[in-house]
Amino acid sequence: MIIVMRPHVPEDELAAVTSLIDALHLSAHVSRGAERTIVGLIGVSNDKETLLAQFGQMDGVESVVPISKSYKLVSREAREHRTLVRVGARIVFGGEELAICAGPCSVESREQLLTTADAVARAGANLLRGGAFKPRSSPYAFQGLGVDGLKYLREAADLHGLAVVTEVLDVRDIEVVAQHADLLQIGARNMQNFGLLRELGRQPKPVLLKRGLSATIEEWLMAAEYVYGGGNHGVILCERGIRSFDPQTRNVLDLAAIPVAQSLTHLPVIADPSHGTGQRALVLPMSLAAVAAGADGLIVEVHPNPAAALSDGPQSLTLPLFADLMRRLTPIARAVDRRLPEPALAA
Ligand code: PEP
Numbered sequence: 001m002i003i004v005m006r007p008h009v010p011e012d013e014l015a016a017v018t019s020l021i022d023a024l025h026l027s028a029h030v031s032r033g034a035e036r037t038i039v040g041l042i043g044v045s046n047d048k049e050t051l052l053a054q055f056g057q058m059d060g061v062e063s064v065v066p067i068s069k070s071y072k073l074v075s076r077e078a079r080e081h082r083t084l085v086r087v088g089a090r091i092v093f094g095g096e097e098l099a100i101c102a103g104p105c106s107v108e109s110r111e112q113l114l115t116t117a118d119a120v121a122r123a124g125a126n127l128l129r130g131g132a133f134k135p136r137s138s139p140y141a142f143q144g145l146g147v148d149g150l151k152y153l154r155e156a157a158d159l160h161g162l163a164v165v166t167e168v169l170d171v172r173d174i175e176v177v178a179q180h181a182d183l184l185q186i187g188a189r190n191m192q193n194f195g196l197l198r199e200l201g202r203q204p205k206p207v208l209l210k211r212g213l214s215a216t217i218e219e220w221l222m223a224a225e226y227v228y229g230g231g232n233h234g235v236i237l238c239e240r241g242i243r244s245f246d247p248q249t250r251n252v253l254d255l256a257a258i259p260v261a262q263s264l265t266h267l268p269v270i271a272d273p274s275h276g277t278g279q280r281a282l283v284l285p286m287s288l289a290a291v292a293a294g295a296d297g298l299i300v301e302v303h304p305n306p307a308a309a310l311s312d313g314p315q316s317l318t319l320p321l322f323a324d325l326m327r328r329l330t331p332i333a334r335a336v337d338r339r340l341p342e343p344a345l346a347a
């Protein structure tokens with residue numbers, strides 16, 4: 001059961017609710033977001049009707065909702081309207097306008113990012129992606145440029161009016177990544193790194209939560225609940241493909257997961273057709289399909305010279321291919337009542 005408090009509820013009204021919870025020997029989980037505080041009531045087994053009436057009439061309470069799911073605050077039952085997640089000064093995930101993140105798998109050099117940012121901004125992207133801290137299967141593979149990479153991302157994005165999305169691999173890096181980025185990516189391999197999820201829940205920058213390599217949709221939503229429950233209500237989900245038996249594609253991009261997740265949660269859901277397929281030629285058709293399926297945005301790997309990329313070259317689009325993708329997306333977006341981002345500021 002959750003108790004949704006009115007926006008900007010006074011402390012004494014919240015305290016009255018938590019006192020009653022204590023008096024009833026129930027436990028409460030209080031999630032304080034920037035605007036709204038939500039109280040999760042844990043361990044309610046019977047007498048739901050009485051509790052609904054009791055809490056429903058208290059000052060400061062907007063609604064009391066019984067929720068049977070294992071994830072509660074992020075569930076569709078908890079919130080009637082879709083959550084809009086603000087990123088940077090100008091971007092909103094979950095509205096009519098799609099959010100398009102584009103850039104290399106790894107940040108490799110300042111020049112690489114300046115060239116990429118210029119091209120993706122001109123083509124109509126609104127966020128620059130790029131890994132500065134890379135989760136590589138082999139410890140001997142390129143691990144990323146670290147803080148230098150973050151600086152290059154910020155500089156290139158600012159020059160072209162883009163926001164920055166980049167992965168945070170480790171709790172120890174949250175502060176420095178949050179200093180440079182507008183949106184913090186939790187990679188597929190870290191979807192169930194509960195310590196990382198909890199820490200990201202305690203800081204204010206929005207989070208892009210990739211689906212784990214073999215995570216069910218329910219596990220993915222429970223991971224989102226860790227971040228949201230910590231008080232960070234800026235959570236965006238990303239379907240990036242799951243492992244299956246057929247090696248033909250790198251992963252299986254689960255397009256049905258987009259409308260399924262949107263039916264189960266009020267959070268925005270985007271798609272990653274690059275990791276979802278592993279092949280450049282499949283990125284265009286799967287991007288179109290993801291938007292047609294209702295995705296709130298895309299994250300796409302783009303590289304000025306994919307053949308020389310230090311990671312994920314085979315799935316990276318060239319700069320002209322990305323521009324072509326954006327052109328081809330326009331009518332698809334329109335057909336599902338969405339639109340592409342407004343052109344970035346100083347492209
Ligand atoms: C990435 O975005 O480059 C990445 C490593 O993604 P994932 O965590 O989905 O594999």
Ligand code: MN
Nearest residue numbers: 105301311312
């Ligand atoms: Mn990659």
